[in-house]
Amino acid sequence: MxxxxxxxxxxxxxxxxxxxxxxxxxxxxxxxxxxxxxxxxxxxxxxxxxxxxxxxxxxxxxxxxxxxxxxxxxxxxxxxxxxxxxxxxxxxxxxxxxxxxIESTYLVPAGSAIQSIGEVNKPGVRIIAIANTTTMRSARRTAPNATVTEVPSVDDITALARNGGGDAFALSHDSFVGLLPKLPGARVLPGHFQQVxxxxxxxxxxxxxxxxxxxxxxxxxxxxxxxxxxxxxxxxxxxxxx
The missing domain is CATH 3.40.190.10 (Periplasmic binding protein-like II)
Incomplete structure (x- = not known):
C-alpha cells in the first residue's frame, strides 16, 4: 500500500x-x-x-x-x-x-601463469587499476605485496593488457563483458576481492x-x-x- x-x-x-x-x-x-x-x-x-x-x-x-x-x-x-x-x-x-x-576481480593477459586471486598478492606482480575507485582501493588493501599502478580509464587497461604493461587488471565482473572480446587469450580470475x-x-x-x-x-x-x-x-x- x-x-x-x-x-x-x-x-x-x-x-x-x-x-x-x-x-x-x-x-x-x-x-x-x-x-x-x-x-x-x-x-x-x-x-x-x-x-x-x-x-x-x-x-x-x-x-x-x-x-x-x-x-x-x-x-x-x-x-x-x-x-x-x-x-x-x-x-x-x-x-x-x-x-x-558489483564484484571486483582481476583479468590476466594471455599466457599468464596466475590462476587465482590469491596468487596476485606477491612481490613483482604488477596490478593495474582505475584511479580513485573503490576497486583500486580494495586491490591495494587485499594485495599489499604486489604493486598497484593507477590509470585513468578502461581504454588504458586494454592497451596495457595488450602490450604486456601489467600482470593483473582490476575491474568489476560486468566491466569485463565489453573488454574480453578485445583481448584474445585473456582470462578473468574466478571469485572476487571486493563486493559493493x-x-x-x-x-x-x-x-x-x-x-x-x-x-x-x-x-x-x-x-x-x-x-x-x-x-x-x-x-x-x-x-x-x-
Whole structure:
C-alpha cells in the first residue's frame, strides 16, 4: 500500500527527479546515450518503473560520474538515484537496498601463469587499476605485496593488457563483458576481492521516502523488472541482488 504522504516526501515537486550516470560504455550501473541523445540503461528502466508504480511523471537528471550524482541527491535537487554504496557516501545520503552487487576481480593477459586471486598478492606482480575507485582501493588493501599502478580509464587497461604493461587488471565482473572480446587469450580470475552494492539512495532526513523506495525496489525485483533491465542492457549473466 503506497501512502500519499510518503510519495509527497519522495517527490516533493510532484515529479520524480531521478539521477543517472552516463558513460561511453554501459555497465550494470552506467547508462549510455543513443544517436538521438536519449539515455538507456538499467537505472533508466528502474526509475521509469518507480515512476509508473507511483503514478507520477519522471524527470531524468544526467550526471558524468557517481560523485556528482551523490552531491545532487545530498542537496535535494535529485529525489532518488542508484549508486555504489560506500562509507563516504553514507555520510551524505541515505541508502536503501541494492539492486546489484558489483564484484571486483582481476583479468590476466594471455599466457599468464596466475590462476587465482590469491596468487596476485606477491612481490613483482604488477596490478593495474582505475584511479580513485573503490576497486583500486580494495586491490591495494587485499594485495599489499604486489604493486598497484593507477590509470585513468578502461581504454588504458586494454592497451596495457595488450602490450604486456601489467600482470593483473582490476575491474568489476560486468566491466569485463565489453573488454574480453578485445583481448584474445585473456582470462578473468574466478571469485572476487571486493563486493559493493549498487543501492537506491535518497536525501537524508526523508525516512518515509527511504522506506517507500525500499518497497518499490522489492517490487521491482519480485516483478522481474530488475532482471529485465539487466538483460536489456546486455548483462544476462549479472545476477540481481537478493
Amino acid at each position: 503506497i501512502h500519499h504522504d510518503a510519495v509527497k516526501e519522495l517527490a516533493p515537486t510532484g515529479t520524480l527527479r531521478g539521477g543517472i550516470v552516463i558513460s561511453p560504455a554501459p555497465s550494470a550501473f552506467f547508462c549510455t546515450k543513443d544517436a538521438n541523445g536519449a539515455p538507456h540503461g538499467v537505472t533508466v528502466d528502474l526509475l521509469g518503473g518507480f515512476a509508473a508504480m507511483l503514478k507520477v511523471p519522471l524527470a531524468l537528471q544526467v550526471y558524468e560520474n557517481s560523485g556528482q550524482l551523490t552531491d545532487a541527491v545530498a542537496s535535494g535537487t535529485c529525489d532518488v538515484a542508484f549508486m555504489p554504496q560506500d562509507a563516504e557516501r553514507m555520510k551524505k545520503v541515505d541508502f536503501g537496498p541494492p539492486y546489484y552487487l 552494492g549498487v543501492a537506491v539512495a535518497v536525501p537524508k532526513g526523508r525516512p518515509d521516502a527511504l522506506h517507500l523506495v525500499g518497497e518499490l525496489l522489492a517490487d521491482a525485483k519480485a516483478s522481474g523488472l530488475v532482471r529485465r533491465a539487466l538483460d536489456a542492457a546486455g548483462f544476462k549473466d549479472a545476477p540481481a541482488a537478493p
